[in-house]
Amino acid sequence: xxxxxxxxxxxxxxxxxxxxxxxxxxxxxxxxxxxxxxxxxxxxxxxxxxxxxxxxxxxxxxxxxxxxxxxxxxxxxxxxxxxxxxxxxxxxxxxxxxxxxxxxxxxxxxxxxxxxx
Amino acid sequence: xxxxxxxxxxxxxxxxxxxxxxxxxxxxxxxxxxxxxxxxxxxxxxxxxxxxxxxxxxxxxxxxxxxxxxxxxxxxxxxxxxxxxxxxxxxxxxxxxxxxxxxxxxxxxx
Numbered sequence: 001x002x003x004x005x006x007x008x009x010x011x012x013x014x015x016x017x018x019x020x021x022x023x024x025x026x027x028x029x030x031x032x033x034x035x036x037x038x039x040x041x042x043x044x045x046x047x048x049x050x051x052x053x054x055x056x057x058x059x060x061x062x063x064x065x066x067x068x069x070x071x072x073x074x075x076x077x078x079x080x081x082x083x084x085x086x087x088x089x090x091x092x093x094x095x096x097x098x099x100x101x102x103x104x105x106x107x108x109x110x111x112x113x114x115x116x117x
Numbered sequence: 118x119x120x121x122x123x124x125x126x127x128x129x130x131x132x133x134x135x136x137x138x139x140x141x142x143x144x145x146x147x148x149x150x151x152x153x154x155x156x157x158x159x160x161x162x163x164x165x166x167x168x169x170x171x172x173x174x175x176x177x178x179x180x181x182x183x184x185x186x187x188x189x190x191x192x193x194x195x196x197x198x199x200x201x202x203x204x205x206x207x208x209x210x211x212x213x214x215x216x217x218x219x220x221x222x223x224x225x226x227x
Contacts, residue, residue: 043204092160107163
């Protein structure tokens with residue numbers, strides 16, 4: 001158990017809909033990262049927040065957005081869903097912002113499996 | 118961040134050491150080597166990281182060559198629960214993200 005929690009575990013929805021995935025980081029961790037893992041794309045970094053501020057952006061679609069709240073939990077919002085958005089979505093947390101090469105261990109949650117029908 | 122090359126798959130007998138290689142010939146001086154693993158559909162798990170010295174923790178050892186162009190992750194006594202995809206990642210921090218490649222599927226055989 002990494003200490004990172006994600007809800008829900010599974011989500012089934014229809015194309016065009018909007019969903020919100022939630023992540024609670026490990027106690028004391030200030031950084032939250034979101035990743036998408038689909039069968040054909042592997043594990044892709046989406047976005048990072050550090051202490052409430054966006055820190056880094058990866059291959060995140062404009063239909064997707066995220067935020068980190070004052071209590072440090074984070075939400076990933078996916079809108080206008082398409083079949084291709086079906087994937088595992090992982091959240092990870094780390095104590096630091098990620099600057100520098102060391103002390104960047106990320107602790108991953110169990111993921112949310114999104115199925116778009 | 119530098120690119121890494123890993124074998125697609127490897128087998129190892131239970132109880133034996135598993136040695137997973139990684140090439141990172143374009144690594145630069147301030148880039149660290151990180152290893153993660155992912156057991157089927159679970160969240161990736163941090164294993165170990167290093168810069169130039171060999172490192173050991175309760176899970177594994179990391180051997181980095183003197184020229185830093187390659188490294189080996191060693192699981193000293195592999196168990197069936199070590200069956201997973203192992204990712205070698207070179208990380209500088211300037212990119213602010215971990216870039217996961219295809220990894221090595223390690224299968225520990227009974």
